Amino acid sequence: MFEDIKKNKIKSWVIVLAFLVVISLIIYYICMALDLGPISIFIAMIFSILTTWGSYYYSDKIVLSLNKARPATREENLKLVNILDSLVVSSGLPCTPKLYIVEDAQPNAFATGRNPENSVICVTTGLLDKLEYYELEGVIAHEMAHIKNYDIRLSAIVSVMVGFVVMLADWFTRIAFWGGFRDRDNEKSGNGILMLIGLVFLILSPIFGKLMQLAISRKREFLADATAVEFTRNPDGLISALVKISGDPNELNVANKSTENMYIVNPFRDKKNKKSTSLWSTHPSTEDRIEALKNLK
Numbered sequence: 001m002f003e004d005i006k007k008n009k010i011k012s013w014v015i016v017l018a019f020l021v022v023i024s025l026i027i028y029y030i031c032m033a034l035d036l037g038p039i040s041i042f043i044a045m046i047f048s049i050l051t052t053w054g055s056y057y058y059s060d061k062i063v064l065s066l067n068k069a070r071p072a073t074r075e076e077n078l079k080l081v082n083i084l085d086s087l088v089v090s091s092g093l094p095c096t097p098k099l100y101i102v103e104d105a106q107p108n109a110f111a112t113g114r115n116p117e118n119s120v121i122c123v124t125t126g127l128l129d130k131l132e133y134y135e136l137e138g139v140i141a142h143e144m145a146h147i148k149n150y151d152i153r154l155s156a157i158v159s160v161m162v163g164f165v166v167m168l169a170d171w172f173t174r175i176a177f178w179g180g181f182r183d184r185d186n187e188k189s190g191n192g193i194l195m196l197i198g199l200v201f202l203i204l205s206p207i208f209g210k211l212m213q214l215a216i217s218r219k220r221e222f223l224a225d226a227t228a229v230e231f232t233r234n235p236d237g238l239i240s241a242l243v244k245i246s247g248d249p250n251e252l253n254v255a256n257k258s259t260e261n262m263y264i265v266n267p268f269r270d271k272k273n274k275k276s277t278s279l280w281s282t283h284p285s286t287e288d289r290i291e292a293l294k295n296l297k
Helices: 002-033 039-066 078-091 125-130 133-148 151-177 187-213 219-232 235-247 286-294
Strands: 098-102 109-112 120-124
Touching: 039 109, 039 120, 078 098, 078 133, 078 219, 098 125, 109 133, 109 151, 120 125, 120 133, 125 133, 133 151, 133 219, 133 235, 219 235, 219 286, 235 286
Parallel strands: 098 120
Antiparallel strands: 109 120
């Protein structure tokens, strides 16, 4: 486990540096297309450093905002709080993660934050309503395993950075194709460059985003499942929870492609991939996870 944690920390910094380079290049080309001259490189570096810094330190707040999450309270969510408190002891985490709730009928959950000291576990109201005590315990233990293994840092950084790159590429493409700079003297050449670069990023940004998400190996889900069983000593609870979550027909309205990898089960109900794991899957299939959990008994 300690080796896995070390690898996750290294992988996080590699992704941060890669994001810094990509954003720098995008902004640099935009500035050059706008004919800003030598100052372009300085604008690109300042912008990329600020966005990278913000993505790292505020990724958890951004993710919670995207998912419209609100803080849980002991008065309203006593069962959830009690489960968390008992698992903190069995997991050996140095501090208790914050709890958040998303108002949605689909049962699901995720963890986020840059480290265990700044960690958050977020569950949907559907999860609280539809899962029994030991099923809920298995899900919370799974998310705490992600926290202890530093999967949350990698996941949050990837989600925010991927979303930002796609958003920036989309904005840039709209400017290019709608002729946002027609009043410039070099209209013809400038718009031609913008259109070409915009088209390239329009094509490549979704692929880049998907590859960034796949930097979080599907093996992390298997490891989190196994670690959760170490915390609870009850694989049946997590197995039953996975069956209920994956079998629920409701769509998770707040989910998007940049955050789908964070959830315990993919929030998009794609039935054709439900029983198999493809190269582009963000999660292993539920059947594979259940089989692995049964082998732990």
